Amino acid sequence: xxxxxxxxxxxxxxxxxxxxxxxxxxxxxxxxxxxxxxxxxxxxxxxxxxxxxxxxxxxxxxxxxxxxxxxxxxxxxxxxxxxxxxxxxxxxxxxxxxxxxxxxxxxxxxxxxxxxxxxxxxxxxxxxxxxxxxxxxxxxxxxxxxxxxxxxxxxxxxxxxxxxxxxxxxxxxxxxxxxxxxxxxxxxxxxxxxxxxxxxxxxxxxxxxxxxxxxxxxxxxxxxxxxxxxxxxxxxxxxxxxxxxxxxxxxxxxxxxxxxxxxxxxxxxxxxxxxxxxxxx
Numbered sequence: 065x066x067x068x069x070x071x072x073x074x075x076x077x078x079x080x081x082x083x084x085x086x087x088x089x090x091x092x093x094x095x096x097x098x099x100x101x102x103x104x105x106x107x108x109x110x111x112x113x114x115x116x117x118x119x120x121x122x123x124x125x126x127x128x129x130x131x132x133x134x135x136x137x138x139x140x141x142x143x144x145x146x147x148x149x150x151x152x153x154x155x156x157x158x159x160x161x162x163x164x165x166x167x168x169x170x171x172x173x174x175x176x177x178x179x180x181x182x183x184x185x186x187x188x189x190x191x192x193x194x195x196x197x198x199x200x201x202x203x204x205x206x207x208x209x210x211x212x213x214x215x216x217x218x219x220x221x222x223x224x225x226x227x228x229x230x231x232x233x234x235x236x237x238x239x240x241x242x243x244x245x246x247x248x249x250x251x252x253x254x255x256x257x258x259x260x261x262x263x264x265x266x267x268x269x270x271x272x273x274x275x276x277x278x279x280x281x282x283x284x285x286x287x288x289x290x291x292x293x294x295x296x297x298x299x300x301x302x303x304x305x306x307x308x309x310x311x312x313x314x315x316x317x318x319x320x321x322x323x324x325x326x327x328x329x330x331x332x333x334x335x336x337x338x339x340x341x342x343x344x345x
Contacts, residue, residue: 065110066250067097067214069128070120073171076128079120080110081250088117097251098132099302102196102213107253128171130216130251131194134304137164137245139220140289141235143308144281150316159284159292164220165240169304172248172338176221177345178324179241184224185322185342188309189267189330191260191279192218193286194251199299208290211299214253215260217335219246219328220306224315242345247304249336257334260286264333265310270326274319277310279332 068087069076078090078097093109094101141160142148148155170176178185196213220239227238257263260279267275279285284292289307293299314321322328324344331337 065114065253065256067130068122068248068250069097069130069132070122070125071128072126073128077120079122080114080117082114087120087122088114089120090117092117096132097130099135099300102194102301107196107213126171127173127249129169129247130249131247131302131304133166133169134302135166135300136303137166137169137306138293138303139164139239139306140284140308143283144277144310145283146277146281146311147309147313150311150313155283159289161293162235162239164236164245164306168240168243168245169247170243170245172217172246173340174243174246175343176243176246176328176340177241177343178322179223179226180345182223182225183321184314186222186224186314187267187269187274187322187328187330188220188222188313189265189275189332190218190220190306190309191263191265191332192216192247193290193305193307195299195301195303195305197301199290199294202291202294205287205291208287208294209254211290212254212286213301214251215257215335216247216251217249217330217332217338218304218306219330219338219340220309221245224321246338246340249338252335263335266331267312268329269319269322271329275310275312277312281310282308
Protein backbone atom coordinates (compact mmCIF):
# COMPACT_ATOMS: atom_id res chain seq x y z
CA UNK A 65 0.00 0.00 0.00
CA UNK A 66 0.90 3.63 -0.41
CA UNK A 67 -0.22 6.16 2.20
CA UNK A 68 -0.78 9.81 1.27
CA UNK A 69 -2.14 12.91 2.96
CA UNK A 70 -3.81 15.45 0.69
CA UNK A 71 -5.25 18.91 1.17
CA UNK A 72 -4.34 22.21 2.82
CA UNK A 73 -1.62 22.41 5.44
CA UNK A 74 -3.04 21.27 8.77
CA UNK A 75 -6.22 19.87 7.23
CA UNK A 76 -4.91 16.93 5.22
CA UNK A 77 -7.08 13.91 4.45
CA UNK A 78 -5.53 10.43 4.83
CA UNK A 79 -5.61 8.53 1.55
CA UNK A 80 -4.60 5.02 0.50
CA UNK A 81 -3.35 4.22 -3.00
CA UNK A 82 -3.82 0.58 -3.96
CA UNK A 83 -1.65 -1.50 -6.30
CA UNK A 84 -3.73 -0.37 -9.29
CA UNK A 85 -3.22 3.31 -8.49
CA UNK A 86 -6.74 3.89 -7.20
CA UNK A 87 -6.96 6.49 -4.42
CA UNK A 88 -9.23 5.71 -1.48
CA UNK A 89 -10.42 7.94 1.35
CA UNK A 90 -9.18 6.52 4.67
CA UNK A 91 -10.67 9.22 6.90
CA UNK A 92 -13.45 6.84 7.96
CA UNK A 93 -10.84 4.60 9.57
CA UNK A 94 -8.39 7.12 10.98
CA UNK A 95 -8.21 10.85 11.52
CA UNK A 96 -4.59 10.91 10.34
CA UNK A 97 -1.48 8.88 9.62
CA UNK A 98 0.36 9.65 12.84
CA UNK A 99 2.06 7.85 15.69
CA UNK A 100 -1.24 6.74 17.21
CA UNK A 101 -2.32 5.26 13.89
CA UNK A 102 0.80 3.12 13.56
CA UNK A 103 0.87 2.15 17.25
CA UNK A 104 -2.76 1.01 17.11
CA UNK A 105 -2.31 -1.44 14.25
CA UNK A 106 -3.54 1.00 11.64
CA UNK A 107 -1.69 -0.61 8.75
CA UNK A 108 -3.32 -3.97 9.39
CA UNK A 109 -6.74 -2.34 9.61
CA UNK A 110 -6.18 -0.55 6.31
CA UNK A 111 -5.03 -3.72 4.59
CA UNK A 112 -8.14 -5.60 5.67
CA UNK A 113 -10.55 -2.75 4.88
CA UNK A 114 -9.06 -1.22 1.73
CA UNK A 115 -11.64 -2.82 -0.52
CA UNK A 116 -14.43 -1.09 1.40
CA UNK A 117 -13.02 2.44 1.35
CA UNK A 118 -14.68 5.03 -0.90
CA UNK A 119 -12.79 6.44 -3.86
CA UNK A 120 -11.45 9.98 -3.68
CA UNK A 121 -10.26 12.16 -6.55
CA UNK A 122 -6.99 13.84 -5.53
CA UNK A 123 -6.28 15.52 -8.87
CA UNK A 124 -5.19 19.11 -8.31
CA UNK A 125 -4.94 18.74 -4.53
CA UNK A 126 -1.82 19.58 -2.56
CA UNK A 127 0.12 16.51 -1.43
CA UNK A 128 1.23 16.76 2.18
CA UNK A 129 3.88 14.78 4.00
CA UNK A 130 2.58 11.19 4.21
CA UNK A 131 3.07 11.10 7.99
CA UNK A 132 1.67 13.76 10.30
CA UNK A 133 4.38 15.52 12.26
CA UNK A 134 6.69 12.77 13.59
CA UNK A 135 7.56 12.71 17.24
CA UNK A 136 11.23 12.61 16.26
CA UNK A 137 13.27 13.02 13.10
CA UNK A 138 16.53 11.13 13.56
CA UNK A 139 19.25 11.41 10.94
CA UNK A 140 22.32 9.35 10.11
CA UNK A 141 25.32 11.33 8.88
CA UNK A 142 28.10 10.31 6.50
CA UNK A 143 26.41 7.01 5.69
CA UNK A 144 27.74 6.65 2.13
CA UNK A 145 31.46 6.14 1.56
CA UNK A 146 31.70 8.53 -1.41
CA UNK A 147 29.75 11.26 0.43
CA UNK A 148 32.06 10.98 3.44
CA UNK A 149 35.01 11.36 1.09
CA UNK A 150 33.60 14.42 -0.68
CA UNK A 151 32.97 15.96 2.75
CA UNK A 152 36.60 15.39 3.72
CA UNK A 153 35.83 12.78 6.38
CA UNK A 154 36.79 9.16 6.91
CA UNK A 155 33.91 6.65 6.79
CA UNK A 156 32.43 6.31 10.29
CA UNK A 157 32.85 3.11 12.27
CA UNK A 158 29.53 3.60 14.10
CA UNK A 159 26.39 5.43 12.94
CA UNK A 160 26.56 9.21 13.39
CA UNK A 161 23.29 10.47 14.83
CA UNK A 162 21.86 13.97 14.74
CA UNK A 163 18.35 15.37 15.04
CA UNK A 164 16.14 17.61 12.94
CA UNK A 165 13.21 19.44 14.44
CA UNK A 166 9.95 17.64 13.52
CA UNK A 167 8.44 20.95 12.36
CA UNK A 168 10.83 20.90 9.38
CA UNK A 169 8.64 18.23 7.73
CA UNK A 170 6.59 19.56 4.80
CA UNK A 171 4.94 18.18 1.68
CA UNK A 172 7.02 16.87 -1.22
CA UNK A 173 6.24 19.81 -3.50
CA UNK A 174 5.95 22.59 -0.93
CA UNK A 175 8.17 25.66 -1.14
CA UNK A 176 11.54 25.39 0.63
CA UNK A 177 12.76 28.62 2.22
CA UNK A 178 16.40 29.68 2.18
CA UNK A 179 17.08 30.95 5.72
CA UNK A 180 17.91 34.56 6.39
CA UNK A 181 21.68 35.04 6.20
CA UNK A 182 22.22 31.76 4.38
CA UNK A 183 24.81 31.39 1.62
CA UNK A 184 25.22 27.60 1.75
CA UNK A 185 21.83 25.89 1.49
CA UNK A 186 22.24 22.35 0.13
CA UNK A 187 20.13 19.37 -0.98
CA UNK A 188 20.30 15.72 0.17
CA UNK A 189 18.20 12.92 -1.32
CA UNK A 190 17.66 10.27 1.35
CA UNK A 191 15.78 7.08 2.07
CA UNK A 192 13.41 7.79 4.94
CA UNK A 193 12.26 5.01 7.26
CA UNK A 194 9.01 5.33 9.23
CA UNK A 195 8.81 3.31 12.43
CA UNK A 196 5.68 1.20 12.87
CA UNK A 197 6.17 -0.25 16.34
CA UNK A 198 8.20 0.62 19.42
CA UNK A 199 11.88 -0.27 19.06
CA UNK A 200 13.70 -0.64 22.38
CA UNK A 201 16.79 -2.80 23.02
CA UNK A 202 16.09 -4.90 19.95
CA UNK A 203 17.77 -8.33 19.98
CA UNK A 204 18.68 -8.57 16.30
CA UNK A 205 18.75 -7.00 12.85
CA UNK A 206 15.76 -9.14 11.91
CA UNK A 207 13.76 -7.72 14.80
CA UNK A 208 14.76 -4.24 13.62
CA UNK A 209 13.20 -4.72 10.19
CA UNK A 210 9.98 -5.91 11.82
CA UNK A 211 9.65 -2.41 13.30
CA UNK A 212 9.51 -0.72 9.89
CA UNK A 213 6.10 0.57 8.77
CA UNK A 214 7.38 1.72 5.41
CA UNK A 215 9.77 3.83 3.40
CA UNK A 216 9.56 7.35 2.03
CA UNK A 217 11.53 9.77 -0.13
CA UNK A 218 13.12 12.46 2.05
CA UNK A 219 15.08 15.64 1.29
CA UNK A 220 17.39 16.44 4.21
CA UNK A 221 17.91 20.09 3.26
CA UNK A 222 20.95 21.55 5.03
CA UNK A 223 22.57 24.93 5.62
CA UNK A 224 26.28 24.12 5.68
CA UNK A 225 27.57 27.28 7.38
CA UNK A 226 25.00 26.84 10.16
CA UNK A 227 25.87 23.12 10.31
CA UNK A 228 29.66 23.36 10.33
CA UNK A 229 30.90 26.90 10.91
CA UNK A 230 28.62 28.25 13.64
CA UNK A 231 27.28 24.96 14.94
CA UNK A 232 29.03 24.85 18.28
CA UNK A 233 29.98 21.27 17.42
CA UNK A 234 26.53 19.78 16.72
CA UNK A 235 24.88 19.65 13.29
CA UNK A 236 21.23 20.26 14.15
CA UNK A 237 21.44 24.05 13.81
CA UNK A 238 22.10 23.64 10.08
CA UNK A 239 19.42 20.98 9.67
CA UNK A 240 16.41 22.39 11.50
CA UNK A 241 15.56 25.55 9.57
CA UNK A 242 11.89 25.85 8.62
CA UNK A 243 10.79 23.75 5.58
CA UNK A 244 14.06 21.76 5.64
CA UNK A 245 12.54 18.28 5.31
CA UNK A 246 10.24 17.76 2.31
CA UNK A 247 8.77 14.26 2.63
CA UNK A 248 6.82 12.08 0.25
CA UNK A 249 4.81 11.95 -1.97
CA UNK A 250 3.75 8.80 -0.16
CA UNK A 251 4.82 6.22 2.37
CA UNK A 252 5.21 2.81 0.74
CA UNK A 253 4.68 -0.10 3.10
CA UNK A 254 7.66 -2.36 3.72
CA UNK A 255 6.09 -5.38 2.02
CA UNK A 256 5.62 -3.41 -1.21
CA UNK A 257 9.14 -1.98 -1.25
CA UNK A 258 10.95 -5.26 -0.72
CA UNK A 259 14.71 -4.88 -0.28
CA UNK A 260 15.42 -1.33 0.95
CA UNK A 261 19.09 -1.73 0.01
CA UNK A 262 18.45 -1.94 -3.74
CA UNK A 263 16.84 1.41 -4.59
CA UNK A 264 18.21 3.91 -7.09
CA UNK A 265 18.20 7.49 -5.82
CA UNK A 266 18.69 10.71 -7.80
CA UNK A 267 18.59 14.47 -7.37
CA UNK A 268 18.58 17.37 -9.83
CA UNK A 269 18.89 21.14 -9.48
CA UNK A 270 17.38 23.21 -12.29
CA UNK A 271 17.09 19.97 -14.30
CA UNK A 272 20.85 19.33 -14.03
CA UNK A 273 21.90 16.01 -12.46
CA UNK A 274 23.48 16.09 -9.03
CA UNK A 275 23.19 12.75 -7.23
CA UNK A 276 22.80 9.32 -8.82
CA UNK A 277 23.44 6.40 -6.52
CA UNK A 278 21.83 3.46 -4.77
CA UNK A 279 20.91 2.56 -1.22
CA UNK A 280 23.18 -0.44 -1.77
CA UNK A 281 26.08 1.93 -1.06
CA UNK A 282 25.06 2.63 2.53
CA UNK A 283 27.74 2.00 5.14
CA UNK A 284 25.11 1.02 7.71
CA UNK A 285 21.97 -0.50 6.22
CA UNK A 286 18.43 0.04 7.48
CA UNK A 287 18.44 -3.03 9.73
CA UNK A 288 21.74 -2.05 11.34
CA UNK A 289 20.67 1.56 11.87
CA UNK A 290 17.47 0.63 13.69
CA UNK A 291 19.14 -2.15 15.68
CA UNK A 292 21.94 0.11 16.86
CA UNK A 293 19.72 3.11 17.63
CA UNK A 294 17.46 0.92 19.75
CA UNK A 295 20.36 0.21 22.08
CA UNK A 296 20.61 3.92 22.95
CA UNK A 297 17.10 5.34 22.63
CA UNK A 298 13.47 4.35 22.16
CA UNK A 299 12.03 4.66 18.66
CA UNK A 300 8.30 5.30 18.72
CA UNK A 301 5.66 4.55 16.07
CA UNK A 302 5.55 7.37 13.54
CA UNK A 303 9.16 8.44 14.08
CA UNK A 304 11.18 9.19 10.94
CA UNK A 305 14.77 8.13 10.31
CA UNK A 306 16.71 9.79 7.48
CA UNK A 307 19.40 7.29 6.54
CA UNK A 308 22.02 9.49 4.87
CA UNK A 309 22.78 10.87 1.43
CA UNK A 310 25.15 9.81 -1.36
CA UNK A 311 27.77 11.95 -3.08
CA UNK A 312 26.81 14.89 -5.28
CA UNK A 313 25.88 17.68 -2.89
CA UNK A 314 27.04 21.29 -3.04
CA UNK A 315 29.27 20.76 0.01
CA UNK A 316 31.57 18.81 -2.31
CA UNK A 317 32.61 22.05 -4.01
CA UNK A 318 31.59 20.69 -7.42
CA UNK A 319 28.25 22.52 -7.54
CA UNK A 320 26.92 25.90 -6.41
CA UNK A 321 24.75 26.17 -3.33
CA UNK A 322 21.06 26.89 -3.76
CA UNK A 323 19.55 30.30 -4.48
CA UNK A 324 15.99 31.62 -4.46
CA UNK A 325 14.24 30.53 -7.64
CA UNK A 326 16.20 27.28 -7.99
CA UNK A 327 14.26 24.05 -8.39
CA UNK A 328 15.15 20.80 -6.62
CA UNK A 329 13.85 17.50 -7.98
CA UNK A 330 14.44 14.19 -6.25
CA UNK A 331 13.44 10.58 -6.78
CA UNK A 332 13.93 7.16 -5.27
CA UNK A 333 12.96 4.00 -7.09
CA UNK A 334 9.50 2.75 -5.97
CA UNK A 335 9.06 5.76 -3.68
CA UNK A 336 8.12 8.45 -6.21
CA UNK A 337 9.35 11.94 -7.02
CA UNK A 338 9.24 15.36 -5.40
CA UNK A 339 9.90 18.90 -6.60
CA UNK A 340 10.52 22.07 -4.62
CA UNK A 341 11.03 25.66 -5.69
CA UNK A 342 13.38 27.66 -3.42
CA UNK A 343 12.03 30.83 -1.86
CA UNK A 344 13.51 33.29 0.61
CA UNK A 345 12.61 33.38 4.30
